[in-house]
Amino acid sequence: MRFFAALADLVRHGEIVVDRPRGRPHPRIPDVVYPLDYGYLAGTIGGDGGGIDVFVGSAAGAGVVGVLLTADLAKRDAEIKVLVDCSPEEVEIAREFVTGVLGIGGHLVRPGEP
Template identity: 40%
Template sequence: MAGIENNATFWQKLDTILLSSNITIDRPKGTCHFKYKNLIYPVDYGFLTDTLGSDQAPIDIFVGSKESNSVAALAISADVLKKDCEVKLLLGCTEEETLSILEFLNQTEFQKAILIYRGNEIPSWANED
């Protein structure tokens, strides 16, 4: 079985989506989750306007304290209550912020998440855009 191919051109496409969208922060760092008051957002959280994720809502994004124009990682969460999986972008997050996001997404028994960090490999089969 093959592992994840961390294709640099995939990350470039995410950066294009990021740079062609506006970020709306609707849950600033330190605010409570609207449903679960014990969940506190560790960094700013929002969405990319004019985008569409797999849940038919805009693509979610965590925004850390570092200036950045490229997506550093993806958080993929599975939620048994909602019966869905979602992809969330991480932008400008320090290592500490990234770990706090992972802890935030994994603190309930109903939702678990993994991180995929940005890669820079270009597979031999990939075409240059």
């Protein structure tokens, strides 16, 4: 529970930078289009050395609704992708995008789940 409270605090007191807006192609894979706004939390450090990754949905005020734990064998890294203001449908869209479209390992964890 403290994990999600800490993430919510980071989001609440930080700035989300959307560098890959919904509908834009992936910078290295032009055929792949982002289904949600995607970016990072400014002033944080994620598993790849950049800011903590964030998917932003359209359910304004929902806050942190989950994380995707990812493992990318091609990049040989593991990190989290925070789901902010995502509706239940958008959570599934993000999960499918990471696992099905990008083809990286992804496990969804929601607040309150073990």
